[in-house]
Amino acid sequence: MTDTALGTRDRIVQTTSRLMQRQGYEGTAIKQISQEARVALSSVYHFFPNGKQELGIAAIRHADVEFADILREAMASTDDPAEAMVATAELLITHLRNSDWLDGCPITATALETASRIPEIQQAVADTFDHWRTLIADKLRAEGAGIAEQDAHDLAHTVINTLEGAELTAQVTRSGEPLEIAGRHLARLVDSYRQGPTRCDR
Amino acid sequence: MTDTALGTRDRIVQTTSRLMQRQGYEGTAIKQISQEARVALSSVYHFFPNGKQELGIAAIRHADVEFADILREAMASTDDPAEAMVATAELLITHLRNSDWLDGCPITATALETASRIPEIQQAVADTFDHWRTLIADKLRAEGAGIAEQDAHDLAHTVINTLEGAELTAQVTRSGEPLEIAGRHLARLVDSYRQGPTRCDR
DNA sequence: GTCTATACCCCGATAGAC
């Protein structure tokens, strides 16, 4: 990561994404981006003529595919969808711990700061959440999981949202506990929707 | 709200809290605060000699007690703890809708922006989440709820975290659906921990 | 595409009169 072999444009986007993850949109200056990416300030404007807003959107799209890879890895680690929830939570804990609790969701801070002012960024955030949610829903809908279509859709919402909130709390308290609990609860919730003779409905 | 009969200091804190809720910490300028609160810039520094950081912490503490009132109202609306989850989600939807989807969690944006840089603010955020979580846990532990001590503690974590994430998604998508789903799922989860002869365990 | 230099503005914070 932060590879020197990357092209200039990619290095700018990657650096922006990481800085906005930790400091948000308003808290990240273009000068800081150019310095940490070891790129001339004018190069940033060369690749992103529309300035910070365009750069912010590119950073969100970058974070989108990057985190989608992590999510896919967690989903592929087990056949059981409930177990996959625990695995995802543990993966997030590992990433957080390895970054001294700094690298949480890469787009949440930016999303909240700009929600009231920059609709283009809000749209990019909405697209990203939708993408991640689809990856979860696909896993829950897989044959053998035994979860109805509508249930899978709703569950995917709560899975993403619970992980999102638990990751925030984990960051603030510098503890993996919120995510551990979230993983267990999500597994239990997913299991409760599996169709079969041994389950009892609510 | 935004009452003219408030003292100068209170008006500053309240305005700061609302602006940081919508724009985050870095996105909110002290000049904007003084203007919207109809207060001289020097008055802000008169009441908060340590500047923006001190003001930010005061705004978080203000948001703490303000949202705790909302939470208590929702908890008191029904005896059944599972129903209380649905009621809370609906209350959040109402607040969001009434503010054109702008007023979500008042401290999340500030928390994320400053997590890597201002430990004092991070501490105030942690205290606030802890306070809110206690309000939930107390409801779940109430006699008649039939939830074990340890389960109530864990559930309170996930309740806060799920609502937090669902509110974020609701803001971004300008839709109450994520919170509606969250309310239903949390109710189901809480119910699954109630002790009694008719429940089956996982 | 990258360099240096800079315009222009707003930021947080302070000074001193009243």
Add this chain to the structure above:
DNA sequence: GTCTATCGGGGTATAGAC
């Protein structure tokens, strides 16, 4: 406690040589 004025710095963005 509130007023006006201002300082020093850093923000976004641009110009023009190379």
